[in-house]
Amino acid sequence: MFKTSILSCATAALAAFAGPLFASENGERITITGEAIDTWCYYSGVMGGPDAVVGAAHHTCALWCSAGGIPVGLLADDGTVYMVLKIEDDDHSNGGDTQMTIASHVITADGMLYKRDGINYLVVSKIIADLGITNLNHEDYGPVPSFAIPAPKP
Amino acid sequence: MKNLFLIGLCIATASASSMLAQDFSAGSTAKSWNLYPEKKAFFKAKVVDPLCTLTGSCPDNCSSGKRQLALLRLSDNVMVLPLKNSQAAFTGAANELQPFCGKDVEVDGLLIEDPELFARNLYQLQKIRIIGDTKWTKANRWTKDWRAANPDAKGKGAWFRRDPRVKAAIAKDGYTGLGLETDEAFIKEWFE
Structure with a gap:
């Protein structure tokens, strides 16, 4: 019985770890709609909550971060973020x-999704639609960060 | 019956241990950024090109700086994605990792994990070295690389105020990206 238990335990452990160890790199084809976001500000909370670091309020910062080489993600309505590796x-x-060019824009993309260790990686084969910036949260938050827009000179 | 209980217990234990975030803080000398989801993390990893790892599209030298790069942790084969280098100003980590493409390294920095945002295995890189080396390389080369790539973008102020592509985007669509007319009206109202 002891041997059986050990064998069962080993099998269970193997099954549990099989995912990360032998993760399939096979992607699945998806069509996804989401906003192109700056993932560092979104995930780190460095500039406030997630509602403030998206949309028109955060557009200038999204440009800075994209130019600065911070990974761009597509934020879907359900809160899933897809890291864009290729367009x-x-x-x-x-x-x-x-x-x-798509910073803060809501786009619909067709592509391949690769899931690995809790991160969704997206290889976009085609941008089907670019709806532009649809989240007009600058009216609520102003520029985020506040210095993103220089104050006009008097 | 007893066997079934033991098997169930084993499955539960194994599943839980594989899902729980591991603690990589031992040996870390990373500086806190006072971020809610940060955890200090020092670990060994191979620097990889994630697009290559996932799709098999593998240009030489990890694409020589074009692509994002990742850290394939040696202890558990988890692919960690660095989002940020150690500089304060809107700069990523790929430039910092590029010189170490394909090499086994030690890294120190902050893991960013937040269940509410489904954030797992994201990283802020503070320093890196080849395994066996004693000297660390600080992850702060981005602005130096930018200056070399933009010799005409001279003047005072931070790089992001002088970057030609950022300036062109703002000149075209404004700071909000909503067009110059909307932008101007918003700025006038916001700052009055």
């Missing part, structure tokens, strides 16, 4: 022009 033929995910 169509452009794999310049470290501060590339294509990612900058």
